[in-house]
Amino acid sequence: MVDLYIYYKVRDEHTQQLGPRVRAMQGALAAQCGVTGTLKRRPGAQDGRQTWMEIYLATPDGFDDALAAALQHAGLDEFTDGPRHTEVFTDISTCA
Template sequence: MDCYVYFKTPEEKSAAVIAEVALLQQRLHALCPELQQAGMALQRRPELKQGLITWMEIYHQVPDNFEALLRSALQHVDFPELQYAERHAEYFVDVVVCA
């Protein structure tokens, strides 16, 4: 299962967002070391909309208790100060497609 978390921030807060996501990912890795091997990433939309950037955190192969781990890790970062809109997490599972 993979987790995708998206949120928006004003463009001028980009450097702070990147720093906070780095701290968040370090904290998640401390709570769940296997996440580092599976992969974590941060992406953003290439365009701005009304001065806002849409960000996407990506966490591959998360454990079933990832939502609780993420809540715990978020207590150690300052996202509420940076966000324009609430964080949204969505989970997806791989589908095997036979040819």
């Protein structure tokens, strides 16, 4: 399992529309895949844009496909400014 950290830019004027859509999408993913997502944002804005981050911990195999389908269904691209960037992290094994 891997942890996903997905960040993207949002124009200030789109935050009110985007927030509920992201939360609804995350609720659907939790019901479908058992992965509860969180939504965060960087404090402040720069050039009228905020940086938002979705976090999904301990994602199972196939979660990427479920997330892609959920994104398309939720229509988030309409309210984001530029691409989504995904960082993938795994736990550090304590076994040698």
